[in-house]
Amino acid sequence: MTRTLRQPASAIPPLVFPTMLLAVNAGGLKASTLLPGFPTHSFLAFALAVPFIQGALFSTMNAGTDLARDIQTGFLTRLSLTSLRGSALLAGQLSGIVALGLVQALFYIAVGLIAGVHFAAGFAGMLVLLGFGAVVSLGFGGLGSFMALRTGSGEAIQGLFPLLFVFLFISSMNTPRNLIGVHWFKVAATINPVSYLIECVRSLIITGWDGQALALGFAVAAAIAVASIALSTWALSRRMAR
Amino acid sequence: MRIWPVAQGVAWRTLKIVLTTPSLFFPSLLFPLFFFTAFAGGLSQVSHVPGFNYPPGYTTFQFVFVLLQSAAFGGVFTGFGVARDFETGFARRLLLASPNRSGIVLGYGLAALARWAITATMLTMIALIAGLNIGGNGVDVFGLYLLAVLVNMAGFLWSCGIGMRLRTIQAGPLMQMPVFLTLFFAPVYVPLELLQGWIHAVARANPVTYVLATGRGFLAGDPPHVALAFGLAVGSAAVLALWAFRGLRNAEAAG
Amino acid sequence: MVNADSSLADNSIVVEGLVRDFKTLRAVDGIDLHVDGGEIYGFLGPNGAGKSTTVLMLTTLLPPSSGTARVAGFDVVHDGPKVRASIGAALQEAALDPLLTGRDHLRLQATLQGIPRGDRSTRTSELLERVGLSDAADRKVKGYSGGMKRRLDLALALVHRPRIIFLDEPTTGLDIQSRMALWTEVARLAKEDGVTIFLTTQYLEEADVLADRVGIIDQGKIVAEGTPAELKDEIGRPSVHATPLRAEETQRVTKVLARFGDPVPGAVRDIAVRLRDGTSGLADVVRALDNEGLIVANLELQQPTLDDVFLAKTGRSLEGAGGEEEPDSVSPPRKGRRR
Structure with a gap:
C-alpha cells in the first residue's frame, strides 16, 4: 500500500487521463442530450460515470506492473524463501490498489461537485460510489495481478492497455444502450460487463436509487473480484512453488 | 552532398523495424480501426441530434476524423522511433554515417508516410465495408487524402522535433498529448455549430477544426474553406519542419 | 581498395588548439596533432583523459568549443558532410540495432553512404566474409556476442572504403583471439590499403604493437608524442x-x-x-x-614501457590511472577537473 501511495507516477495518470477524456467528451457530446429518450440534460453528469471505471481499469495496469517488477527483480523469489505467506503479499498488493481506487473515486466525486453535477442519490449515494469504486478496483487489480503472475512480464501487462480500451469504448460509455443505433454495437455493449459497471455508477448520479442497475453493477464487480482473486491466488501458489 | 541516399536508408530501416516488430506495427494499425468502430458504431444516433446536417451519414463523418487522427498519430509513432534511436545510441550511427544529415529527418518522414499509408488503406477498406458514402468526386477524395498527408507530416515533424531535443523515449507523452488534445478539441462528434460553451470557443480557435470541416466537406462533395484548410495544414507543416530541423541541429550540437 | 587514390588524396588529420568544454569541465584542453596519411596513430590515455571526446570532434559528432581540426583535408566544423564521406568510425559502444541483422546493418550503411544499389550486395557479402560473420549475417544482432558486434562495427566502418578510420577502444572487452584478429585487420588496412588509422586505446600493448606513432593524453592535454621506440628511449634506462x-x-x-x-x-x-x-x-x-x-x-x-613513459610524464601509472569517465555529451558532465 505504501508503495502504491508513494509513487505519484502510478497515482496521477488514473486521475488525469480520465478527467481529460471526460472534459473532451462532455464538451463534444453535449448535443447528444437533445436526442429523444436521453436520460439527462447534462452530458457531464451522464459521462461522469466513465472516469470511475476508467480509473479502475488503470488499476489493472498498476497492480500488474508492480507485481511483474517484483517477479522480474527476483523479489518474489526471495519472498518465497521466507516465512511470509504468498496470500499476505497479494493482500498487501491489492489493498494498495483499493486505496488508490478510493482516492480516485473521491477525486471524481469532487470533480463532479465542482463542475456542478447534482448527485441524484445524494450523500448516501456518494458513499455507495466509494464502496463500488473499491470493489471495482479490487476486481481489476486482481486481474492485473493474475496476468503479472502468469506472464511475469511488465511489457505483457502494458500490452493489455489496448484491450482495456476496447472494453471501455465498446460499452454504453457514451450512449445509453437503448439509444445505440448500430445493432452489433448494441449487442457487444450488452455482453460487455463494463457497461453494467458504468450504468451502476451512472444510476447513482443521474437516476437515484435504481435497484436493478445497482444489483447488476455490484454483481458484476463482485464476480470479477472473486474470480480474479481466486485466479491470482492460484497463479501465485504455482509461481512460489517453482 | 546528396540527401536522397540518406533519406532512403533511414526510411528503409525504420519501416523494416516497424513492419517486423508486431508490438510497434499493430497498435498504430489497430487503434484507428478501433476508434472508427467505437465512434461510428457507438455514436451513430448522434446524427439524429437536431441541427446535425451531414448527408453522407455518421459513418462518413467519423471516418474523416479517424483518418486525420491516424495520420497525425502515424507521424507521432514514428517520432517515438526517433527518440528511441537517440536513447539507444543508434542515432549516433546515423549521424556519423550520413554525409547529409537533413536526409535523416526526411527518411524518418518518408517512413511515417509509408507507415500511415498502410493504416489508411486498411481504414478505408473497413470504412467502405461499413458503409462509407463518398459524395465528392475524385478530386475531392484526393483533396481529403492530401490533407491527411499534410497532417501526417505535421504530426511527425512535431514529435521528431521533440525526440531530437529530448532524445529519450520518456518524451513520449510530450509528443502525443498536445496532438491528442489538438485533435479532440476539434468538433470530433458533431459539427462546430452544435458545440456549446467553452468547447465551442476552443474548437473555433483550433486549426484542426477547419481541416476537419474541409475534409468532411470533400466527402460530402461540398468542401468549405478549402484554401484556409490547406493554408493551415501547409503552414503548420512548414513551421514544424523548421522545428524538426532545428531539433536536428540541437542534436548535432549535443553530440 | 581505398575510396580515393590514397597517394593523391589528403588522408591526414591536422588538429590545432582543439578544445571541448562541458559546462564547467574542460574535457579536451588545446591539443595539437598531425597524423600522416597511411599512418596508424595510437591515442593512449586512461579513462576520462579526453580520447573519446577528441574522436567525437574529429568525426563531426561533437562540435569543438574552439580550435581547428582538418580531417582528410576538410574542416570538421564547416565541411562536416565531406569529412563524413571520407571517414569510417567504430566508436566505443557499437551503436547497433538489436532488431536488425548484420547484413541489414551493412546494407543500411551502404545506402546511407550512397553506394550504388547494384554494388551494395557484393560489398556487404565481401565485408561479412572479411570479418568472419558470413554465417551469422542473417541473424538479428541481439543474438551476437560482444566480439561479433565489434567485428560488425569494424565492417560497417569500412563499407564505403574510407580514407581514414577512427577506432575508439576497438578491443575493449574482447578475448585475446578476437583482439589479435582485429589487430591483424587494422595493420593490413594501413599497410595494404593505405588507410590512415586513428586508434584510441588504454592498452599499452595495443599501442606498442600497432601504432606507428603514439600520442599520450592525460587530463585533456597531450603529454607525449612520438614512435613507441622514441618515447621509450626518452626513458632510456631499465x-x-x-x-x-x-x-x-x-x-x-x-x-x-x-x-x-x-x-x-x-x-x-x-x-x-x-x-x-x-x-x-x-x-x-x-x-x-x-x-x-x-x-x-x-x-x-x-625494459622501459609506454607505461613508464606515462609515469614519467604524469607521475601516475597508466594502468589504474583511469579517473572518471569522459563526459558523454548526452549526459550531464560529472565532477572533474575544473578550469
Missing part, C-alpha cells in the same frame, strides 16, 4: 623490481635499491628503481642485497 620475501624487510630493501637509482613512482606491489647504470647495474643490486642478507621473492629487470 628498471629493477624487487619483491621482499618478508614484509618487515621492505624498508631495508628500499634503502639498498635506492643506492642504484631513482625510485619508480607508482609501483605498488614491489619496490622499483630506474637503474643509473642501465642493465649492467643489475649484478651490483644482487650483490648488495646478498651482502645485507636480504632475500627477495622476485627480482626482475624491466
Whole structure:
C-alpha cells in the first residue's frame, strides 16, 4: 500500500487521463442530450460515470506492473524463501490498489461537485460510489495481478492497455444502450460487463436509487473480484512453488 | 552532398523495424480501426441530434476524423522511433554515417508516410465495408487524402522535433498529448455549430477544426474553406519542419 | 581498395588548439596533432583523459568549443558532410540495432553512404566474409556476442572504403583471439590499403604493437608524442623490481635499491628503481642485497614501457590511472577537473 501511495507516477495518470477524456467528451457530446429518450440534460453528469471505471481499469495496469517488477527483480523469489505467506503479499498488493481506487473515486466525486453535477442519490449515494469504486478496483487489480503472475512480464501487462480500451469504448460509455443505433454495437455493449459497471455508477448520479442497475453493477464487480482473486491466488501458489 | 541516399536508408530501416516488430506495427494499425468502430458504431444516433446536417451519414463523418487522427498519430509513432534511436545510441550511427544529415529527418518522414499509408488503406477498406458514402468526386477524395498527408507530416515533424531535443523515449507523452488534445478539441462528434460553451470557443480557435470541416466537406462533395484548410495544414507543416530541423541541429550540437 | 587514390588524396588529420568544454569541465584542453596519411596513430590515455571526446570532434559528432581540426583535408566544423564521406568510425559502444541483422546493418550503411544499389550486395557479402560473420549475417544482432558486434562495427566502418578510420577502444572487452584478429585487420588496412588509422586505446600493448606513432593524453592535454621506440628511449634506462620475501624487510630493501637509482613512482606491489647504470647495474643490486642478507621473492629487470613513459610524464601509472569517465555529451558532465 505504501508503495502504491508513494509513487505519484502510478497515482496521477488514473486521475488525469480520465478527467481529460471526460472534459473532451462532455464538451463534444453535449448535443447528444437533445436526442429523444436521453436520460439527462447534462452530458457531464451522464459521462461522469466513465472516469470511475476508467480509473479502475488503470488499476489493472498498476497492480500488474508492480507485481511483474517484483517477479522480474527476483523479489518474489526471495519472498518465497521466507516465512511470509504468498496470500499476505497479494493482500498487501491489492489493498494498495483499493486505496488508490478510493482516492480516485473521491477525486471524481469532487470533480463532479465542482463542475456542478447534482448527485441524484445524494450523500448516501456518494458513499455507495466509494464502496463500488473499491470493489471495482479490487476486481481489476486482481486481474492485473493474475496476468503479472502468469506472464511475469511488465511489457505483457502494458500490452493489455489496448484491450482495456476496447472494453471501455465498446460499452454504453457514451450512449445509453437503448439509444445505440448500430445493432452489433448494441449487442457487444450488452455482453460487455463494463457497461453494467458504468450504468451502476451512472444510476447513482443521474437516476437515484435504481435497484436493478445497482444489483447488476455490484454483481458484476463482485464476480470479477472473486474470480480474479481466486485466479491470482492460484497463479501465485504455482509461481512460489517453482 | 546528396540527401536522397540518406533519406532512403533511414526510411528503409525504420519501416523494416516497424513492419517486423508486431508490438510497434499493430497498435498504430489497430487503434484507428478501433476508434472508427467505437465512434461510428457507438455514436451513430448522434446524427439524429437536431441541427446535425451531414448527408453522407455518421459513418462518413467519423471516418474523416479517424483518418486525420491516424495520420497525425502515424507521424507521432514514428517520432517515438526517433527518440528511441537517440536513447539507444543508434542515432549516433546515423549521424556519423550520413554525409547529409537533413536526409535523416526526411527518411524518418518518408517512413511515417509509408507507415500511415498502410493504416489508411486498411481504414478505408473497413470504412467502405461499413458503409462509407463518398459524395465528392475524385478530386475531392484526393483533396481529403492530401490533407491527411499534410497532417501526417505535421504530426511527425512535431514529435521528431521533440525526440531530437529530448532524445529519450520518456518524451513520449510530450509528443502525443498536445496532438491528442489538438485533435479532440476539434468538433470530433458533431459539427462546430452544435458545440456549446467553452468547447465551442476552443474548437473555433483550433486549426484542426477547419481541416476537419474541409475534409468532411470533400466527402460530402461540398468542401468549405478549402484554401484556409490547406493554408493551415501547409503552414503548420512548414513551421514544424523548421522545428524538426532545428531539433536536428540541437542534436548535432549535443553530440 | 581505398575510396580515393590514397597517394593523391589528403588522408591526414591536422588538429590545432582543439578544445571541448562541458559546462564547467574542460574535457579536451588545446591539443595539437598531425597524423600522416597511411599512418596508424595510437591515442593512449586512461579513462576520462579526453580520447573519446577528441574522436567525437574529429568525426563531426561533437562540435569543438574552439580550435581547428582538418580531417582528410576538410574542416570538421564547416565541411562536416565531406569529412563524413571520407571517414569510417567504430566508436566505443557499437551503436547497433538489436532488431536488425548484420547484413541489414551493412546494407543500411551502404545506402546511407550512397553506394550504388547494384554494388551494395557484393560489398556487404565481401565485408561479412572479411570479418568472419558470413554465417551469422542473417541473424538479428541481439543474438551476437560482444566480439561479433565489434567485428560488425569494424565492417560497417569500412563499407564505403574510407580514407581514414577512427577506432575508439576497438578491443575493449574482447578475448585475446578476437583482439589479435582485429589487430591483424587494422595493420593490413594501413599497410595494404593505405588507410590512415586513428586508434584510441588504454592498452599499452595495443599501442606498442600497432601504432606507428603514439600520442599520450592525460587530463585533456597531450603529454607525449612520438614512435613507441622514441618515447621509450626518452626513458632510456631499465628498471629493477624487487619483491621482499618478508614484509618487515621492505624498508631495508628500499634503502639498498635506492643506492642504484631513482625510485619508480607508482609501483605498488614491489619496490622499483630506474637503474643509473642501465642493465649492467643489475649484478651490483644482487650483490648488495646478498651482502645485507636480504632475500627477495622476485627480482626482475624491466625494459622501459609506454607505461613508464606515462609515469614519467604524469607521475601516475597508466594502468589504474583511469579517473572518471569522459563526459558523454548526452549526459550531464560529472565532477572533474575544473578550469
